[in-house]
Structures are given as structure tokens and as C-alpha cells.
Amino acid sequence: MHIQVDLAYKYDFDLALARLSGDPVNAVDRGKRLVRVPMDEGNIIAVRGIGTTEKPSFSIEGVLDEYQLDEIRSIFHMDASLEDVTRHFVDTDLAPIFAEHAGTPLVKSFSLYGTLMRSIVHQQLNMSFANTLTMRFVEAFGTEEAGVWRYPSPHRIATLDSAVLRNMQFSTRKADYMIGVSKAIAEGSLDLKKLKQLPDEEVIQVLTAYRGIGPWTAQNFLLFGLGRPNLFPFADIGLQNALQQLWGLDRKPTKEEIVARFPDWAPYLSYAALYLWRSIEP
């Protein structure tokens, strides 16, 4: 079955697909304007762009109920207006990049656990190598169905010896982080779904209590895992580079210089981050 979803605001699906395809785990076909989403319930839902940026329309394909349709709309940010966000930044220093990439939605990750594992892998590694490692992790321990990869269960990773990951070119430290967090989830002491109900600060407090999860990883989880609108990972080197370029600095901006802009950008700090990242992507 397929359901058509039309949006009344500007939405650039091709940009969304471009960003999603940055992670090779995602089953994106930019030519067919299609992405297939492995749902937590086990089924796979395809989202196909059948409209334009100015007149966005989507075909949601697969067996799904009302709950899953809501989930898809939430993941792809088809449930709130991007116009409000864009309008908010018109009078700020970020106006040019919001104009250039207008309609870029905040698309969430397809898996909460995957977001966490991927974030740990990406800590202090270049994107290319980090993506290679993430894909290697998923292909070794995850599952695949009809060309769509799914992150492994935390239970599977919890039982691994760190040497196994070490042999796959993960650092011993990263391996310990990933296994440790997976154990907490497998044992039930860490429930990622429950974090949905907590405010940002409490989520950060809960997550950073675990070895390997610092502020950047926790903020990343809030932003791309839970889709929270007001997070800015100021420790992110990519964001620092984007701001250095935007502001024409010959050095990286200081934390103080970045935080000084927050009053203007709030309550949409996540979108400031999203569009800044977008501004330095090819």
C-alpha cells in the first residue's frame, strides 16, 4: 500500500537524501529519489519523493499503520513547519546559508541505538574513515534484508570481546566504549526510548554518566536521535570550521564567540548547526 503525504511548506527532499547518503548504512537511491527505512517493528518502509521543493509530495510505501505513519512523518520532519525556522534566521548572520539551503529538514536517524554507536565511532575521526568503520560494524554484526541494513541489537554487541572490534581497526578505547554502552542497554539499566520523555539537560546528564559518552555525543543523540530543536554541539570541529569560514576568521572561533550568538539563534540552535554543517558539505 502507499500513502501520499503533501506538505504546505518548502521541503528539499533531494538535500535530505544527500545528507542521508553521507552515511553508507542508509539505503538511499538519489536517482530514484527513494530511501528505505528499517523500522523498529521489523518492517521496511520506503519514502519516495514525487513532488518538488516548492510543492513537496511524498509516497510512503509499505505495510504500516497510523502509528508508523506518524513515526515516518516525525523522522523526516514532515510534522512541523520549516518556514517558521527559516523566517527566524532571516535577521541573523546565518541568513545566507538558510537561503542557499532553504527547505533542508532535520531528518532523524532511523535507530536510537545506531545513533549512539555511530556517534562514538565518529569521535575524533575523519568522516570517510568513520563511515567505513560504521559500515564495517553494521555488516559484521547487523542484519540485512533486501539491501537494507539494520544496526545490530545491543545484546549482540554486549557479548563481544573488545579484541574482535580491535581487529576491525576500532581503537581499543572505542571498542570498550561501544561494548560498555551496549551492555548497559542490554541489561536494561539504560533505556534509550525512555529518554524521549526527558528534557534535554536530563538526557545529557543520563548519557554522559557512561564512559565514552561526552557532551558532543549526548548532544548528537538529542539532535539526530530525538530530533530536539535547540542543541548546538559547540565542541564539533565541523561546526567550528563552518563558523570560521562564515565569519572569515583565520582561526577557529572560541566557545565564547559561538555562545554569544545563541540568543539570536535560539530556540532553533539545532537548525543553526544543521545548516552550518550543510554549508561546508560538497
Add this chain to the structure above:
DNA sequence: TGCCAGGAATTGC
């Protein structure tokens, strides 16, 4: 070749 990469923990003062 040496520095950097979508950090975090540990150590040193």
C-alpha cells in the same frame, strides 16, 4: 611527512 579528524578520559599542576 606531519597534522588533522563531526571527542573523551586521564593526568598534571
Add this chain to the structure above:
DNA sequence: GCAATTCATGGC
């Protein structure tokens, strides 16, 4: 408390 150091390896 905060800065410096360590981790670990591919990319350029």
C-alpha cells in the same frame, strides 16, 4: 578546576 596529554589510524 582547567590545561595538557593520551588514545589510534586513515585521509590528505
